Amino acid sequence: MTYVVTENCIRCKYTDCVDVCPVDCFHEGERFLVIDPDVCIDCGVCVPECPVEAIVENMRNRGRSSAPRRTRLPMRTFGPITPTS
Ligand code: SF4
Ligand code: SF4
Numbered sequence: 001m002t003y004v005v006t007e008n009c010i011r012c013k014y015t016d017c018v019d020v021c022p023v024d025c026f027h028e029g030e031r032f033l034v035i036d037p038d039v040c041i042d043c044g045v046c047v048p049e050c051p052v053e054a055i056v057e058n059m060r061n062r063g064r065s066s067a068p069r070r071t072r073l074p075m076r077t078f079g080p081i082t083p084t085s
Contacts, residue, residue: 001057002040003047005033008054017046017055
């Protein structure tokens with residue numbers, strides 16, 4: 001899940017949301033700001049800053065983890081097992 005900006009944002013004079021975003025993921029869209037979903041870390045800090053409640057959860061991605069995908073690590077290999085006496 002990431003956050004998205006809705007049309008309530010059109011002609012906003014404030015950009016408090018941009019100021020508080022720790023990862024600078026707001027960009028100027030055609031008519032209003034957009035949040036880059038690849039950069040947003042879902043912290044939610046921007047939501048209460050918006051005076052017109054234009055920032056909402058993206059319901060389309062609900063349930064999808066924003067945690068980085070696990071990468072497969074190489075298997076650790078061991079030498080031959082030797083019996084101990
Ligand atoms: S504060 Fe809200 S309305 Fe203003 S630019 Fe940010 S998202 Fe848009
Ligand atoms: S949820 Fe956090 S990272 Fe995403 S746009 Fe808002 S402040 Fe930036």
